[in-house]
Amino acid sequence: MANQYTLDFEKPLLELERQIDELKRVGEEGKIDVDSELQTLQAKLDSLRQEIYHNLTPMQRVAVARHQRRPATLDYLSSIFTDFVELHGDRLFRDDPAIVGGWARLAGTSVMVIGHQKGRDTRDNLKRNFGMPHPEGYRKALRLMRMAAKFHAPLITLIDTPGAYPGIAAEERGQAEALATNIIEMAALPTQSIAVVIGEGGSGGALALGVADRVLMFENSVYSVITPEGCAAILWKDATQRERAAEALKLTASDLLKLNIIDEVIPEPLGGAHYDPEGAGEALRSVLVRHLGELRKIRPEKLIKRRAEKYGAMGAFAEA
């Protein structure tokens, strides 16, 4: 079972999984009854997995959020949405595969879905720039957001990026402006919107798809103003201090719920979304359907007003 995708803290599980496989093989070969022993081992494995996943450190959650096998936007589009039609390009420069989007159907309703898309393997990652969009990716997203509002369809965004790409061409084409424009337009978008952090919520590049009526996070996703590595490099001139930085930044879903930045944490199947993508999809589907049902009853003008009030209340300060 051990492979390149196994996380360090999952390694104790591997030993038990190996013992179970071994016992099964012995059972089949020797025709000995191993059932009760198997049950014991399986129970031990389950409880160990539970113990590990209920006690993840912030940096371990970052590792789960970045897991190569973690379901990405296109996985959810094929597992819980139907009738997906992908729409490409910003009509200005090119199509950026680091962001995907288009029309889809959820529980009978047409919705616009836009999300960051990391690669599934090295080759795909090169194409998708590891989920780090250029300005044209954000401008494609903006075009689709406006289309959603035009046809009175709800907007669903799925966030999963290390951040907006820091490169020469991205700066030349106005990365700052692209992010700034998405953020202000999402704040006043005249339709229902739900943003879900499905993996990594990397700073401004995440927020540029993340200003919405409801903001949700998967249990093992993270959302931060800077990566733990970047924070450690600045504060302690030492990227290996990332554990300490991850702790300090308060970037887990439960932290963000406590800070009143998100509305709800979506529970993940035991072992994380990568261990049970179908279970994760089902969890996302039911939560989206519930929130869509609630938001559908509210008029767009009221949504915009409430959105401004919600974001207006974020922050911590004292007043003399």
Add this chain to the structure above:
Amino acid sequence: MAWFKKERKPRVSQRARLEIPADTWEKCGACGHIDIRERFEKALNVCPECGNHRRFSAEEYIELLSDEGTWKELNAGLRALDPLQFEHYPERLISSQKKTGQPDGISTGVTRLEGMTLHLGVMNFAFMGGSMGSVVGEKIARLARRSADKRTPLVLVCTSGGARMQEGVLSLMQMAKTSAAIAQLRALSIPFITILTDPTTGGVSASFAMQGDVILAEPGAVIGFAGQRVIKQTIGQDLPEGFQTAEFLLEHGQIDEVVPRGSLRETTARLLRHMQGERQQSDRASA
């Protein structure tokens, strides 16, 4: 002749040094030009030799963009907290407050420019690198909402290294908070001008700085989303000459104009007169 001249020159400068205290001399970081401080000050801290725009304080920008005696500060009582209990944040706040004499990284208020009422916010790079935490975000949001209520234009002089890391994701959300307030100005067609000064990067450039109806920048100011060190690390090569300067952004269509400090006041006033139309006429009549 040659030895005679050589003999005389140091004597003159020696005498000058005796008459003028050493700390009144200023040196331009760009061209090395040395001049008495007064000459830099008269030129709005722009090098008289090469035109390099040196840092200007928040008070100096307020003075530059206000009619005399019209500035009235708003929300000066807001103070940062330490919501994440982040290592050394309270100490850093205190040392920045001591260094700058200001409670946080921005001054906001209402003022008059050539008789026109406007809301003005000026960021202060000396305060933790002009970083945007909850106080900066709240003061800008309140200023924008007041601009909307009073139907008067908003001008923001920006300088920032980005979000304030010590407030974590709360600082990130200030980008959304300020944007939501500025969205109301947009809906009401109230003019919003941003003036970008050196440097304007990160979360500030990726929110209100780049949301102006008109975006002006001072010559040579570094403006961009990503920091140059991060870009170099990512792409593994050196950056082109003049990358991310105001002139570079102008050439790439990202800002409206590069305006020398000496013309900022006149240009801003002229723009506001154009953009306010009828509204400005009535403002003047009631003044």
